[in-house]
Amino acid sequence: MIEYAGWHMPVWYKTISDEHLAVRNAAGIFDISHMGRLHITGPDAANLLQKVTSNDISLLNPLAGQYSVVCNENGGIKDDVTTFKQGQEDFLLVCNAANRDKILAWVKTNAAGNVRIDDLTEQIPMFALQGPLAQRILQRVVEGDLSLVKRWKCAFTKIQGESVLVTRTGYTGEDGFEIYSMGNTASPTQRALKTWTAILNAGKNEGILPCGLGARDSLRLEAGYPLYGNEIEEDVNPFEAKLDFAVKLEKPASFNGKEPLTKVKGDGLKRVRVGIKLLERGSPRKDYPISVDGEQIGKVTSGLLSPLTGEAVGMGYVDAAHSGEGVRVEVGIRDRNVKAEIRKWPFYDEKRYGFRREIAK
Amino acid sequence: MSETKFQVPDGLYYSKDHEYAKVEGSRVRVGITDYAQESLHDVVYVELPQLQKEVKQSVSIGAVESVKAASDLFAPVSGKVLEVNKRLEDEPELVNKDPYGEGWIAVIEPSGLKEDLAKLMDAQKYSEYLKGLGK
Numbered sequence: 001m002i003e004y005a006g007w008h009m010p011v012w013y014k015t016i017s018d019e020h021l022a023v024r025n026a027a028g029i030f031d032i033s034h035m036g037r038l039h040i041t042g043p044d045a046a047n048l049l050q051k052v053t054s055n056d057i058s059l060l061n062p063l064a065g066q067y068s069v070v071c072n073e074n075g076g077i078k079d080d081v082t083t084f085k086q087g088q089e090d091f092l093l094v095c096n097a098a099n100r101d102k103i104l105a106w107v108k109t110n111a112a113g114n115v116r117i118d119d120l121t122e123q124i125p126m127f128a129l130q131g132p133l134a135q136r137i138l139q140r141v142v143e144g145d146l147s148l149v150k151r152w153k154c155a156f157t158k159i160q161g162e163s164v165l166v167t168r169t170g171y172t173g174e175d176g177f178e179i180y181s182m183g184n185t186a187s188p189t190q191r192a193l194k195t196w197t198a199i200l201n202a203g204k205n206e207g208i209l210p211c212g213l214g215a216r217d218s219l220r221l222e223a224g225y226p227l228y229g230n231e232i233e234e235d236v237n238p239f240e241a242k243l244d245f246a247v248k249l250e251k252p253a254s255f256n257g258k259e260p261l262t263k264v265k266g267d268g269l270k271r272v273r274v275g276i277k278l279l280e281r282g283s284p285r286k287d288y289p290i291s292v293d294g295e296q297i298g299k300v301t302s303g304l305l306s307p308l309t310g311e312a313v314g315m316g317y318v319d320a321a322h323s324g325e326g327v328r329v330e331v332g333i334r335d336r337n338v339k340a341e342i343r344k345w346p347f348y349d350e351k352r353y354g355f356r357r358e359i360a361k
Numbered sequence: 362m363s364e365t366k367f368q369v370p371d372g373l374y375y376s377k378d379h380e381y382a383k384v385e386g387s388r389v390r391v392g393i394t395d396y397a398q399e400s401l402h403d404v405v406y407v408e409l410p411q412l413q414k415e416v417k418q419s420v421s422i423g424a425v426e427s428v429k430a431a432s433d434l435f436a437p438v439s440g441k442v443l444e445v446n447k448r449l450e451d452e453p454e455l456v457n458k459d460p461y462g463e464g465w466i467a468v469i470e471p472s473g474l475k476e477d478l479a480k481l482m483d484a485q486k487y488s489e490y491l492k493g494l495g496k
């Protein structure tokens with residue numbers, strides 16, 4: 001157990017490898033109640049979200065969500081978030097635990113007109129059920145047909161009589177759901193236990209495992225998803241972070257960071273986030289230098305030895321000139337320079353793993 | 362002996378960085394302690410020391426890596442690396458399963474054993490040290 005952004009959380013229940021593989025091959029459940037959940041409601045709720053997030057909230061129909069980044073005035077990333085539209089004037093903004101206070105304050109600073117902001121983090125326990133068998137398992141404990149809830153869509157349903165919001169999203173690269181226990185009859189702790197236990201029991205014959213922060217990190221890394229504090233920070237812009245898909249410069253409303261980001265787009269990038277794979281033994285780790293011909297061109301931001309493939313992979317930032325797929329580089333590991341190459345994520349075979357897999361379980 | 366939930370065999374010498382030194386006649390077998398393997402959790406890769414290399418006490422001679430973390434391996438005694446545990450290349454998990462036995466990492470021919478051992482802890486002191494760390 002470790003302290004994480006003020007929460008007492010397990011890094012693993014069994015082992016990181018076992019939990020990682022359970023999610024790629026069957027299912028795993030994560031207690032992610034540490035994530036920040038801000039409820040934003042009222043006639044000006046959509047306007048507020050247009051201003052603080054980079055994606056286009058006007059594209060969202062009710063019961064759908066989107067990935068986005070919250071930028072500072074310089075176009076740097078304050079946090080990456082998901083936003084769900086629960087109703088016409090009713091949104092849920094989900095941010096990282098470590099940034100919850102910062103984002104809450106930032107959203108309040110930017111609020112104008114008729115809008116209400118409530119931090120419901122401690123009222124709404126949150127879980128992620130991830131893996132190719134996630135739908136099959138969750139279907140046993142919820143009402144309604146989950147196959148109708150497509151990726152990035154959501155639905156209100158019930159688990160053991162308690163109201164839940166399920167969203168078809170996740171941070172592992174696999175198909176799966178995030179489950180918000182909204183209920184109103186029992187305490188948040190009682191609801192959390194009920195939800196957790198019900199899902200674990202529903203998946204016990206399929207090999208479901210409870211998963212800790214370690215597997216959450218290894219899975220997101222293998223999928224190529226950035227983590228705040230590693231790949232993204234206040235001095236990193238979303239274009240160099242390769243999050244272009246979440247930035248809508250042309251959206252109908254202006255937003256924080258739009259001007260500097262428009263300039264960045266025009267000027268081109270100096271450095272970019274890349275995937276990296278070692279070609280020799282070793283493992284990349286945060287802050288290890290990346291070089292070409294003895295000259296440092298960047299550094300590693302995250303790395304691991306993949307429990308799935310055994311490969312040593314990671315992410316980092318390198319000068320744009322050396323960011324092409326297949327470019328040979330070296331990673332400085334202690335006193336050695338280890339051969340590596342730039343490659344694209346995810347670091348698994350997408351035909352066999354991940355939510356786009358062609359071979360069903 | 363003070364209580365810790367980790368195995369701390371008598372007769373071995375321990376460093377503050379959680380390596381052990383086991384004197385076997387004129388040689389010293391080296392590895393990481395039960396506490397170290399438990400903290401690292403699932404060890405997936407061991408960077409073995411270089412054979413025949415002259416090493417100095419407390420200087421990094423390799424590394425033990427888990428899925429999540431890398432931890433330097435510091436030489437608990439100075440000397441020359443005589444053997445390394447090649448089995449760890451394919452079975453790094455031996456470090457977790459049997460850190461004081463099959464999970465050993467290297468054998469060193471010591472060059473100044475007496476002085477080096479004086480700087481290490483015995484089992485009782487290391488147990489107290491772990492306790493002091495809150496373990």
